[in-house]
Amino acid sequence: MTITLASAARLLTRHGLLREIIRDGVWTLDPSGLGDDIECSSITYDTRKVTEGALLCCKGRFKAEYLHGIDGQGLAAYVAETDFSAETKAVGLIVNDVRRAMSLLSAEFYGRPQDELTVIGITGTKGKTTTAYFTQAILNAASDGKCALFSSVDNCLDGHTYVESDLTTPESMDAFRMMREAADNGMKYLVMEVSSQAYKVERVYGLTFDVGAFLNISPDHISPIEHPTFEDYLYCKRQIVRNSRRLVLGADCAHADLIRQDAAAAEVPVTTFALRNDGADETAAQSADLVATRASADHSAYRMTAEGAALGTLSLSLDGDFNYANAAAALAIAQAAGVDVTDAKVLQAMEPVRIAGRMEQFHDPQSDTIAIVDYAHNYASVTALLDFVDERFGSRDPRITLVTGSAGNKAYDRRKEIVEAAQNRIANFIFTAEDTDTEPFIDICMEMQGYITNDAVTSTVISDRSTAIMNAIYDARAHKDRFNVLLIIGKGNERWIKDRNKHVPFEGDDHVVERMFA
Structure with a gap:
């Protein structure tokens, strides 16, 4: 795991990123003066982690003062879009795009671990996490536990040990470091979620997926610090197509024709999947390569077919029809990765999968109440969750309470859209804290409350999240x-709330419910 300054400069030159090399006051494009004997002992984007021989990537809102005293730490070179020679005597590799450079250099430093793995990338507005877990379960079953995972919930580098993650898609340097660890652990596969931001800020630049999956698309993540428009959001997600060797696509995905055009232009073969609720509609069932078709009146089982051939009947531990669509996607992904999906253990591998904070149901022994903890956080996912409640419990005329907030400083449209998705289908809103950078929780809650136009729905603002959940249960x-259904959404099983840029410990939605229902 090493790279020399000269090889780093040559790599950046090949990719059209190097503007100049600055060394001892000399500006040049010639890397030969650096020598191939000057090895970088480490690579980092954190000045606090610089040690002797380190290569530092100055990304984001990097300030010159971060380099004060850095020569005493042994910095070998820095990669930046700005000349910092006034601050350090280290070699400067000045580039057009430091994030792209960081991704390429990280891959090389860690010995291109992606070449030792079958790498699968999954994008979409909803269902990425569940599909990733289903896919990992299948690939673990097919490879005797040799599938790693990067998800918005957990990262797993050895096929069985899960550690809470910080980002849906890690920073490129962290991703390649973890890929190296996974490869060294004997992993054969890696399944990773790929967010729109991953392409927006070049976290996966230079990475080609053996299989890319595009599940679905609907407006989300539109804000000044994310995507200015839906077109930009979709365009960023579409980048996975030309950066994949094979594509799995939701047959009913919005803008599917455009995505197919992307695939045709890049000569990427496409496999499709679909969910079909009407088992008698054979024409619809043939409109995708891999299809999940409802096989029971209570939605507890689906027949799975691949190119018209029956694979068997699947009964998931995770409730919700949309999770069978995710299972169909996982099967299509596994098949594209070379797995024999006719093997009975493939379906069996998905059946026990549960994901903390995703469609977790709890029953109150003191009342006729079901609480569902889920990560739903936008119009599409809230609509899907309410559709599930209607399909499963509609005959009991449930009184539905939605405990929700919305993220601060981003995705502003979600606030109105969550209200619009729910207000004509529930009895009561309780608005509460969710993650925010600088916006006060109460301001977001009051804004959401102001979007209610249905006079029949009641609403309360309780900014403390634990208190809000407890209030819903007491109510x-x-x-x-009445039969009551409590929908507690947006945080899943996370044990913190981001408040003013700090992670504040939080009991967790599921733990609050468990404590109250004990």
Whole structure:
């Protein structure tokens, strides 16, 4: 795991990124003066982690003062879009795009671990995490536990040990470091979620997926610090197509024709998947390569077919029809990766999969109340969750309470869209804290409350999240004459809330419910 300054400069030159090399006051494009004997002992984007021989990538809102005293730490070179020779005597590799450079250099430093793995990337507005877990379960079953995972919930580098993740898609340097660890652990596969931001800020630059999956698309992540428009959001997600060797596509995905055109232009073969609720509609069932078709009236089983051939019947531990669509996607991904999906253990591998904070159901022993903890956080996912409640419990005329907030400083449209998705289908809103950078929780909650136009729905603002959940439970118990469904969304099983750029410890939605229902 090493790279020399000369080889780093040559790599950046090949990719059209190097503007000049600055060394001892000399500006040049010739890397030969650096010598191939000057090895970088480490690579980092954190000045606090610079040690003797380190290569530093100055990304983001990097300030010159971060380099004060850096020569005493042994910095070998820095990669930046700005000349910092006034701050350090280290070699400067000045580039057009430091994030692209960081991704390429990280891959090389860690010995291109992606070449030792079958790498699968999954994007879409909803379902990425569940599909990733299903896919990992299949690939683990097919490879005797040799599938790593990068997800918005957990990272797994050895096929069985899960550690909470910080980002949906890690920074490129972290991603390649973890890929190296996974490869060294004997992993054969890597399944990773790929966010729109991953392409927006070049976290996966230079990475080609053996299989890329595009599940679905709907407006989300539109804000001044994310995507200015839906077109930009979709365009960023579409980049996975030309950066994949094979593509799995949701047959009913919005803008599927455009995505197919992307694939045709890049000569990427496409496999499709679909969910079909009407088993008698054979024409619809043939409109995708891999299809999940409802096989039971209570939605507890689906027949899975691949190119018209029956694979068997699947009964998931995760509830919700949309999770069978995710299972169909996982099967299509595994098949594209070379797995024999006719093997009975493939379907069996997905059946026990559960994901903390995703469609977790809890029953209150003191009242006729079900609480569902889920990560739903936008119009599409809230609509899907309410569709699930209607399909499963509609005959019981449930009184539905939605405990929700919305992220601060980004995705501003979600605030109105969550209200619009729910207000004509529920009895009560409780608006509460969710992650934010600088916006006060109460301001977001009051804004969301202001979007309610249905006079029949009640609403409350309780900024403390634990108190909000407890209030929902007490309120349900006060309405014992009704069957109550509590939907607690947006945080899943996360054990922190981001407040003013700090992670504040939080009990977790699931733990609050478990404590109250004990």
